[in-house]
Amino acid sequence: NAGVTQTPKFQVLKTGQSMTLQCAQDMNHNSMYWYRQDPGMGLRLIYYSASEGTTDKGEVPNGYNVSRLNKREFSLRLESAAPSQTSVYFCASRDPGGGANYGYTFGSGTRLTVV
Amino acid sequence: AQRVTQPEKLLSVFKGAPVELKCNYSYSGSPELFWYVQYSRQRLQLLLRHISRESIKGFTADLNKGETSFHLKKPFAQEEDSAMYYCAPSLLGNFNKFYFGSGTKLNVKP
Numbered sequence: 001n002a003g004v005t006q007t008p009k010f011q012v013l014k015t016g017q018s019m020t021l022q023c024a025q026d027m028n029h030n031s032m033y034w035y036r037q038d039p040g041m042g043l044r045l046i047y048y049s050a051s052e053g054t055t056d057k058g059e060v061p062n063g064y065n066v067s068r069l070n071k072r073e074f075s076l077r078l079e080s081a082a083p084s085q086t087s088v089y090f091c092a093s094r095d096p097g098g099g100a101n102y103g104y105t106f107g108s109g110t111r112l113t114v115v
Numbered sequence: 116a117q118r119v120t121q122p123e124k125l126l127s128v129f130k131g132a133p134v135e136l137k138c139n140y141s142y143s144g145s146p147e148l149f150w151y152v153q154y155s156r157q158r159l160q161l162l163l164r165h166i167s168r169e170s171i172k173g174f175t176a177d178l179n180k181g182e183t184s185f186h187l188k189k190p191f192a193q194e195e196d197s198a199m200y201y202c203a204p205s206l207l208g209n210f211n212k213f214y215f216g217s218g219t220k221l222n223v224k225p
Contacts, residue, residue, distance in 0.1 A: 035215070040124065040217060041217055042121075042216055042218045043201065043218075044215075045213075045214065048212060058212070090158075090159065092159075103149045103151070103164055103203075104159070104161065105161075106158045106159040106160065107158060109158060
């Protein structure tokens with residue numbers, strides 16, 4: 001049981017380049033999330049998908065797009081990377097079917113540097 | 116706006132000392148409340164959730180609705196408790212979405 005898998009683990013981009021961060025979960029969770037983690041700011045929600053076929057903005061969606069490809073996969077795309085997007089990105093999933101009792105399962109993170 | 120505050124960026128204690136990591140949230144009502152922990156070079160993981168009244172690794176957290184706080188406590192800190200700790204209340208009315216505090220780094224000294 002792999003849980004939440006993110007790829008790649010590390011990436012360096014030049015300003016203006018694009019890339020897609022991949023996330024897949026094998027727990028049959030309905031909800032999936034993308035967060036960024038910056039020093040002193042904790043985790044900030046970028047986008048989330050409450051269920052397959054739906055996506056919603058979080059706190060800091062500008063400069064990002066997402067795709068909920070199917071129940072398992074939720075990708076995050078940077079169309080034109082900027083140095084301000086240098087961060088560690090975490091994907092998470094959650095099964096809200098049991099109500100509010102359930103917390104997140106996180107991926108191992110992607111460390112992205114934009115130069 | 117709904118906010119969660121962890122006032123201490125860094126908390127250093129000696130092994131065996133009690134530890135309390137503070138978390139305050141700015142909205143009323145009954146959000147669901149969680150604490151997450153991130154050990155060095157590891158992924159974030161759920162530590163405990165309020166609704167379960169759990170004690171995990173000796174940690175407990177008490178919800179104080181009057182003070183809108185959900186502080187994490189442990190009576191005797193261990194070196195292996197050194198990590199980043201994040202408080203995460205759910206968004207009121209939307210239990211699908213959780214906002215995280217900025218985190219407290221706990222350093223337990225030998």
